[in-house]
Amino acid sequence: MAAIATTDSAGTDAGPGTEAAARVANVLMLFASGPQTLGVSAIARELGLSKAVVHRILRTLADKQLISVDGPTREYRLGPATAALGARALRDSGLRAAGVPVIADLRRRTGETTTLSALVPGGRVYLDQFESEQEIKMTVELGTRFPLHAGSSGKVILAFLPPERRDEVLADDLARLTTRTVVDADALRAQLDEIRTSGVAASDGERQADAGSVAAAVFDVDGVVIGSVSVCGPRSRLDDAARARAVPALQAAADTISRSLGWAGGLPEAR
Incomplete structure (x- = not known):
């Protein structure tokens, strides 16, 4: 779990109110970037706060349903109010607004499930999908955070991140989600170059054992990667040849979304 800087080290010009708000925000961000459940001691240790301070923050957040207590472990997890906030943020996303009609058309062109992902702290989330109309198809879970190193939607984002951010991801523990997940940093780095x-x-089959997919990156007005578009389906149907056939339409879709967000088009220069 990556450490989060506390306000005490951020400077001396912040008042007590600002410091308290920063502590609350840091506690919430631990749940976004760390395990699903956390105890008072773990939070206090990670943020360098006293257990009494952490307990007061957790009690306030629980009162607002931003966190809830996990019954068996008595640890804390994100609450229903955070889910509502996240759903609203995803629904109102400019990337989603630009991407939804494009991936709908991409589904029509490819006949497979198409998805739109956004880069978020600690990984990526699916913003929307259009499921294949075929009987056997792939579906994805919207709003759930997935790592960047596994699966085409994550890897294409990872490839276009600034070098220092790529290095941070590759230096972390790379979870093996399936037997086909690439967890060797050097091997993954070579893939990202390609x-x-x-x-x-x-x-x-890197993120889901029975899934095949191909993805292209989406860029903002400054050429910064902010998400990805993918075509996905059962591995038995979306094999190498089928993925290659989908690439022209996929790249056109990603380029259309990027241009609608202000990017001039094409791939940014290598960083």
């Missing part, structure tokens, strides 16, 4: 050249990432 992705930056081709502009697309492919996955053959």
Whole structure:
């Protein structure tokens, strides 16, 4: 779990109110970037706060349903109010507004499930999907955070992150989600080099064992990667040849979304 700087080290010009707000925000961010449940001691140790301070913060957040207590462990997890806030943020996302009609058309062109992902702290989330109309199809879980190193939607984002951010991800523990997940940092780094050249990432059962997918990155007005578009389906149907056939339509879809967000088009220069 990555450490989060506390306000005490941020400077001396912040007043007590600002410091208290920062502590509350840091507690919430631990749940966004760490385990699903956390105890008072773990939070206090991670943020360098006393247990009494942490307990007061947790009690206030629990009163507002921003966190809740996990019954068996008596540890804390994000509450229903945070889910509502997250759902509203996803619904109102400019990326989602620009991307939804494009991935709807991409589904029509490819016949497979199409998805739109956004980069978030600690990984990425699916903003929306259009499911294939075929009987056997792939579906994804919207709003759940997934790591960047596994699966085409995450890898294509990771490939276009600034080098220092890529290095941070590659230096972390790379979880093996399936037997096909690449967890060797050097091997993954070589894949990312190829992705930056081709502009697309492919996955053959890396995040879900029976899924095949191909994805392209989406960029904002400054050419900064902010998300990805993917075409996904059962591995038995979305094999290498099928993924290759989907690439032109996929790249056109990602380019259309990026241009609607202000990007000039094409791939940014290698960083």
